[in-house]
Amino acid sequence: MDFHRIIRSLSLRQITAITAKVILNPIMFYCFVIATKKCISRCNKHFGKAHHKNNKANAYRHALWNMLITHQCIKAGKNLNSSLSWAEEITNWHEKAFVNNPLETHMDLHNNKIGRKWYEKCYTADPMKIGEQWLDQFLMEKLKSAKKLIKEGSENNVFEENLVFIQEG
Numbered sequence: 001m002d003f004h005r006i007i008r009s010l011s012l013r014q015i016t017a018i019t020a021k022v023i024l025n026p027i028m029f030y031c032f033v034i035a036t037k038k039c040i041s042r043c044n045k046h047f048g049k050a051h052h053k054n055n056k057a058n059a060y061r062h063a064l065w066n067m068l069i070t071h072q073c074i075k076a077g078k079n080l081n082s083s084l085s086w087a088e089e090i091t092n093w094h095e096k097a098f099v100n101n102p103l104e105t106h107m108d109l110h111n112n113k114i115g116r117k118w119y120e121k122c123y124t125a126d127p128m129k130i131g132e133q134w135l136d137q138f139l140m141e142k143l144k145s146a147k148k149l150i151k152e153g154s155e156n157n158v159f160e161e162n163l164v165f166i167q168e169g
Contacts, residue, residue: 014097021090028086031072039065042136054104056146059163060139062108063115066091067135070119080123084116103166107149110164118142139163 007015022029039061047057066087073083091112095105122138123130146163 010097017093017097021093025086027076028073028078028083029090031076031078032069032086032090035068035072036065038132039068042132046140054107054166055168056143056163056165059107059111059146059165060143062091062111063118063142063163064135064139066112066115067119067139068132070116070123071130071132071135074123074127080120084120087116088112103149107164107166110149110159114161114163115139 010018042064043051043057043061046060051057051061069087069090070080070083073086074080078086092109095108095112099105100108118138119130119135142163146165147159148168149159149164149166
């Protein structure tokens with residue numbers, strides 16, 4: 001991941017916003033950076049460049065990203081609620097800063113949210129079983145039931161508990 005390229009792509013307003021997040025939450029921001037690197041590395045290993053498309057691999061990436069951010073924050077001593085809130089805040093900021101078309105944004109936000117929801121459910125049931133390898137296996141299983149998203153706003157009971165994607169392959 002090329003952080004210099006990412007920073008250069010941001011507007012002054014976006015740089016100011018992210019700088020404020022770093023200053024206000026340095027430990028959690030560090031967790032975000034570590035989780036992001038781990039997520040991209042794991043996705044590259046599993047899917048190559050395919051996870052940059054709007055497919056199942058991308059759905060996996062967004063859910064894993066949120067789970068890893070939450071996991072890293074907990075490992076850093078933060079509680080579950082603050083870790084989940086931070087993962088939501090920073091990934092929502094990302095979706096606003098790096099704008100996609102509405103359907104892609106809808107897909108990304110849904111997969112981010114479902115990743116946090118699954119992490120919370122699993123952590124509450126048994127925090128000791130959760131590790132990076134376990135998260136990977138858990139999501140690979142969930143990927144088998146991912147649903148194709150046709151239009152924005154089509155998040156209903158069918159999609160509520162599933163990863164969503166836009167295109168095959």
